[in-house]
Amino acid sequence: MTGFARRLAGKLLAGLVMVWVVVTFTFFLVHALPGKPGDVQYESYIMQGFSPEEARAKVAAVYGFTSHDPLLGQYLGYLGKLLRGDLGESTYYSGVPVSHLISSALPWTVLPVLSGLVVSFLIGVVAGVVAAVKRSSRWGGLLSVSGSLVAGVPSFVLALLLLLVFHTEWHLLPDAGTSDITLEPGWSPAYVGSVVQHAVLPVVSYALLSYGGWLLAMKSSVVTVLGDDFILASELRGLAPVTRARYIGRNAILPLFTVLALSFGVMFAGSFFIEQTFDYPGLGELLLKSIGVRDYPVMAGAFLLITVAIIAANIVADLCYTLIDPRVRR
Amino acid sequence: MAATAALSTVVRNRRPAFTAFRTAVTRKPGRMIGFGIIVFFVVLAVCGPWFYGTLAVDPNAIYAAPSADHWLGTDFAGSDVFQEVVVGARYVLSTAALAALFTSVLGITVGLVAGYHRGLVDSVLMRVTDFVLTIPGLPLLIILSTVWSFGSPWQMGLVLGLTGWGGVARAVRSQALTLRERGFLEAARGLGLPSRHIIVKELLPNIAPYVAMHLLLSVIAFIGAEVGLFFLGLVPFSSTNWGVMLNQAVFSGGAMNSPDALIYLLSPLVCILLLTLGIVLFLDAVDELFNPRLRERA
Numbered sequence: 001m002t003g004f005a006r007r008l009a010g011k012l013l014a015g016l017v018m019v020w021v022v023v024t025f026t027f028f029l030v031h032a033l034p035g036k037p038g039d040v041q042y043e044s045y046i047m048q049g050f051s052p053e054e055a056r057a058k059v060a061a062v063y064g065f066t067s068h069d070p071l072l073g074q075y076l077g078y079l080g081k082l083l084r085g086d087l088g089e090s091t092y093y094s095g096v097p098v099s100h101l102i103s104s105a106l107p108w109t110v111l112p113v114l115s116g117l118v119v120s121f122l123i124g125v126v127a128g129v130v131a132a133v134k135r136s137s138r139w140g141g142l143l144s145v146s147g148s149l150v151a152g153v154p155s156f157v158l159a160l161l162l163l164l165v166f167h168t169e170w171h172l173l174p175d176a177g178t179s180d181i182t183l184e185p186g187w188s189p190a191y192v193g194s195v196v197q198h199a200v201l202p203v204v205s206y207a208l209l210s211y212g213g214w215l216l217a218m219k220s221s222v223v224t225v226l227g228d229d230f231i232l233a234s235e236l237r238g239l240a241p242v243t244r245a246r247y248i249g250r251n252a253i254l255p256l257f258t259v260l261a262l263s264f265g266v267m268f269a270g271s272f273f274i275e276q277t278f279d280y281p282g283l284g285e286l287l288l289k290s291i292g293v294r295d296y297p298v299m300a301g302a303f304l305l306i307t308v309a310i311i312a313a314n315i316v317a318d319l320c321y322t323l324i325d326p327r328v329r330r
Numbered sequence: 331m332a333a334t335a336a337l338s339t340v341v342r343n344r345r346p347a348f349t350a351f352r353t354a355v356t357r358k359p360g361r362m363i364g365f366g367i368i369v370f371f372v373v374l375a376v377c378g379p380w381f382y383g384t385l386a387v388d389p390n391a392i393y394a395a396p397s398a399d400h401w402l403g404t405d406f407a408g409s410d411v412f413q414e415v416v417v418g419a420r421y422v423l424s425t426a427a428l429a430a431l432f433t434s435v436l437g438i439t440v441g442l443v444a445g446y447h448r449g450l451v452d453s454v455l456m457r458v459t460d461f462v463l464t465i466p467g468l469p470l471l472i473i474l475s476t477v478w479s480f481g482s483p484w485q486m487g488l489v490l491g492l493t494g495w496g497g498v499a500r501a502v503r504s505q506a507l508t509l510r511e512r513g514f515l516e517a518a519r520g521l522g523l524p525s526r527h528i529i530v531k532e533l534l535p536n537i538a539p540y541v542a543m544h545l546l547l548s549v550i551a552f553i554g555a556e557v558g559l560f561f562l563g564l565v566p567f568s569s570t571n572w573g574v575m576l577n578q579a580v581f582s583g584g585a586m587n588s589p590d591a592l593i594y595l596l597s598p599l600v601c602i603l604l605l606t607l608g609i610v611l612f613l614d615a616v617d618e619l620f621n622p623r624l625r626e627r628a
Contacts, residue, residue, distance in 0.1 A: 014460070018461060018464060018465075021461070022465070026473075029473065029477065141360075145360070145610060145611065148610040148613070149606060149607055149610050152550040152551075152554075152606040152609065152610055153554075153602070153603060153606050154553070154554030154555075154557065154558055154602060154606075155554075155558075156557075156558055156561050156576070157554075157599055157602050157603060160576070160580065160595070160599060161599060163586060164586070164592075164595070164596075167586070168586055168587065175586065265466055268466065268469075269466055269467070269468040269469065272468065272469075272472065272558075272562065273558055273561070273562070276562060277580070287469070287472065288472070288562060288564075291472065291473075291475070291476055291564065294476070299473065299476070303469055303470075303473050306466060306469050307465065307466060307469065310464065310466050311464055314464055
């Protein structure tokens with residue numbers, strides 16, 4: 001188990017270094033922006049009749065630093081605030097903490113992404129097994145091509161086509177928002193039903209996004225396992241097909257944990273397009289909106305969170321793989 | 331002398347690359363279709379803009395139905411949709427090609443140097459590669475679009491290439507690691523040939539088909555990313571392309587709710603779908619070219 005602990009420590013350290021580089025990047029990004037947003041705000045506070053000290057304190061609350069301190073001091077101050085979980089304040093919604101905006105947007109990204117992940121995993125893995133077993137037949141080939149195609153087609157193309165078919169043509173599902181705005185949020189059946197109805201298209205889009213990855217990975221994995229000696233041996237021993245299927249399944253599913261991390265990243269990246277297309281108020285739309293109004297603290301915070309989530313997903317997937325497959329542990 | 335004779339037989343027995351390529355592509359109809367689609371779009375991108383220099387705007391024919399004059403109808407400003415698709419193809423394909431160029435130069439260099447030299451250079455380069463692979467490319471591009479307006483194909487290609495070379499570098503490195511233990515490389519090292527000669531003349535040709543496969547896969551991603559950035563309206567547009575068309579159709583043309591604009595919306599969507607399908611089908615042939623086991627079985 002020491003090997004595992006060392007691996008965990010190494011991964012965590014690498015992840016922390018990566019997060020630190022990203023934080024430094026967002027700091028210098030906001031710092032290097034043309035027009036120095038912090039200075040502009042400082043000037044406007046002075047114009048409104050605040051004293052220089054008050055104005056400086058207000059700017060610091062928003063951006064985490066003012067350009068009056070030396071660069072290193074600003075940077076350390078910014079890092080310190082981040083460590084305490086303070087992401088600054090929005091400039092567009094004056095005075096609202098960034099962490100508040102992010103935490104209210106987060107569920108609308110995480111829940112659809114997770115449901116999409118589960119759905120695509122179930123369908124993709126089964127389709128992958130079929131594609132592997134029937135790989136020399138026409139249907140197996142078609143299934144593989146469908147996987148590569150869906151994996152390759154950009155997320156917004158999928159989302160737009162879904163919207164076109166199910167909203168514009170068939171009027172089956174709504175095209176925007178998370179629920180009917182006339183309903184009071186709560187646990188009433190009408191509200192929950194409306195939320196589910198609004199979530200169908202985003203979830204299906206997320207599911208389609210990662211379906212191809214699961215299918216292709218499962219297919220190649222099953223094909224590899226089918227060629228292994230122990231499968232031939234189990235066949236010669238006359239084991240029941242169900243037993244053999246279990247052998248194949250348990251061995252073939254291992255490499256899919258690397259796909260999990262990959263899908264997570266792909267889906268978070270896809271959230272920009274999917275949320276923008278369905279006007280869904282998640283993290284991706286928050287970032288895009290903040291870019292539209294040049295709300296730099298929100299922008300930096302949302303970007304940071306997405307990056308941290310993807311780095312964390314990579315670490316978790318890697319560790320799961322180590323835990324489950326004893327051969328990797330060494 | 332015997333060695334030279336043996337070497338020349340080997341060279342003579344090797345099938346010319348073009349013949350191998352032709353047999354691989356013509357073996358299955360799907361590959362022919364894929365190859366055909368790619369050639370079609372390349373011709374469109376190269377020759378199309380010669381026919382349609384400037385887009386004519388006809389205010390009397392807004393959202394006109396398809397006709398002999400306008401094959402795919404017109405858009406919200408009265409421009410011909412077919413012309414827009416053709417003109418837009420050049421931007422989309424040239425950007426993807428440039429991005430592929432930057433990716434392959436960076437990825438191959440890093441991968442070869444890391445895989446051939448190993449040791450400290452290798453671990454430093456691979457750390458950088460891991461970093462590039464983990465940083466989510468699209469959010470980064472979206473953030474960068476606020477400080478840098480990369481509208482031209484060169485700039486867009488450069489940005490995409492800079493964020494996307496990690497996969498190629500890792501693939502090249504793993505290939506270089508296996509190849510460097512093979513006999514012909516040991517012989518080259520034994521002859522005292524300089525590293526640069528070994529890397530460029532011996533390693534590179536053996537890795538090329540593998541790189542081609544990874545490049546085609548990343549081209550699909552590049553097309554999605556560049557068109558997507560325009561679709562989201564994050565990059566200022568100076569001329570039309572498929573992403574601009576989608577952005578206009580969805581966010582200002584109201585194409586989702588008006589049947590008139592349907593073809594305007596569908597045209598770029600179908601183009602992206604077709605191009606992706608073409609590359610996916612063609613990949614199969616490249617896979618076979620690279621993978622000799624597949625070649626024997628078929």
